[in-house]
Amino acid sequence: MRLKNASILRQLMAHYLTEGSPIRESQAISGRVKSKSGIGFPENRLRELQSILGLCEGGLLKDVVVVSFDLEPKGDSPQNKIYNEIAQIGVSMLDTRSFSPSTPAGRLVTRHFVVGGQKRLRHKSREFHFGTSEHVDPDNVNDLILKLLQIPDELARVRMKLAKGEVSVADTLKSSSSKTTICRDIVLVGHGLRSHLLVLRRRGIRFEEINTIVAKLDTSYIAREVLGMNFQLHGLLKTLNCPLEHIHNAGNDANFTPRALLLLAYYGLRPYFCSSSILRDCIVLPACSRGCIPMLEGFKALTLEPLPDTTQRNEMLRKSELQCEDWALHALDMGSISFEYP
Numbered sequence: 001m002r003l004k005n006a007s008i009l010r011q012l013m014a015h016y017l018t019e020g021s022p023i024r025e026s027q028a029i030s031g032r033v034k035s036k037s038g039i040g041f042p043e044n045r046l047r048e049l050q051s052i053l054g055l056c057e058g059g060l061l062k063d064v065v066v067v068s069f070d071l072e073p074k075g076d077s078p079q080n081k082i083y084n085e086i087a088q089i090g091v092s093m094l095d096t097r098s099f100s101p102s103t104p105a106g107r108l109v110t111r112h113f114v115v116g117g118q119k120r121l122r123h124k125s126r127e128f129h130f131g132t133s134e135h136v137d138p139d140n141v142n143d144l145i146l147k148l149l150q151i152p153d154e155l156a157r158v159r160m161k162l163a164k165g166e167v168s169v170a171d172t173l174k175s176s177s178s179k180t181t182i183c184r185d186i187v188l189v190g191h192g193l194r195s196h197l198l199v200l201r202r203r204g205i206r207f208e209e210i211n212t213i214v215a216k217l218d219t220s221y222i223a224r225e226v227l228g229m230n231f232q233l234h235g236l237l238k239t240l241n242c243p244l245e246h247i248h249n250a251g252n253d254a255n256f257t258p259r260a261l262l263l264l265a266y267y268g269l270r271p272y273f274c275s276s277s278i279l280r281d282c283i284v285l286p287a288c289s290r291g292c293i294p295m296l297e298g299f300k301a302l303t304l305e306p307l308p309d310t311t312q313r314n315e316m317l318r319k320s321e322l323q324c325e326d327w328a329l330h331a332l333d334m335g336s337i338s339f340e341y342p
Helices: 006-019 045-052 118-127 138-148 154-164 169-174 193-202 219-227 233-239 250-273 276-281 287-303 311-320 324-333
Strands: 032-034 040-042 065-073 086-095 108-115 134-136 186-190 213-218
Touching: 040 213, 045 213, 045 219, 045 250, 065 193, 065 250, 086 138, 086 250, 108 118, 108 138, 108 250, 118 311, 134 138, 186 193, 186 250, 193 213, 213 219, 219 233, 219 250, 233 250, 250 287
Parallel strands: 065 186, 108 134, 186 213
Antiparallel strands: 032 040, 065 086, 086 108
8 A cells, every 4th residue: 555645645744743653652572573484573663773773761872883784686587496696785884973963863874786797787886876886796795795794893992902001092093903803783774674684594694693783673664663554665765755766776775775764763753752732832841852853853854865966977987988889999999809811
């Protein structure tokens, strides 16, 4: 079921901002919902997100990196029974250490990897909005995924060395090598995350054994809690009026997913801190609410930022690439090939 027009969306959002999110106070984080795959998610996902972001009375912002993860499989037919071949990998990271009064929602850092040949790389790189696409060899996909989920904690390494009195502050900052690798805690996020994790399992990567992952959140479940219905990513972004273009590019989807997550946090949690009656009567908010409202507003501002304009970049890429019919002439000019006549 989809929202067919903007008026329904406005009515829905107005209801949530006045009456509150459809999450019942009686719901408790008593367990996790599991499917036949055995991959579990928290029963009250929005409440867990609230705890991670420190948006509760006496709560503290967790020192984590929110990692949005997206895989685009190859277009193999199900009859081939090939479900683990990956064509694209997208990762977007939001470090809670980047939250500050000037940037209460931090910033997203997004990477896009294309598996396969240069032709696919050239095609998919034009669609990616948030940087330069990178090529990865099919044999190195598993190693890349594991590396992306192991984020070195440079701050902890510095503190450890200083505590041991091994080096001074200046020497520690200059040195990047360490025998002991300390990694950041990760909150793994995705839309339809279970399907991505199943692909990794078929490739021999068991996320349960990756000790850096401390929580998992699926925006499809959170959208069901906040908006009361199921959405594909494209429909959810349209419903939330989030800018989007070139969906099903893994890098773009990895960036769009945390945008949706933060907007769901905004619409799902804001009623608890800033109801319409509070705004109208100018009642003084408690200290917790005064700190949470700017963060939620920062989430909304971050998620609604317009997409980077890639027109100029793509034009430069197009001019720098040789057309297929020009390859032979270019090789002749460079002396790479020659013709011999009898």
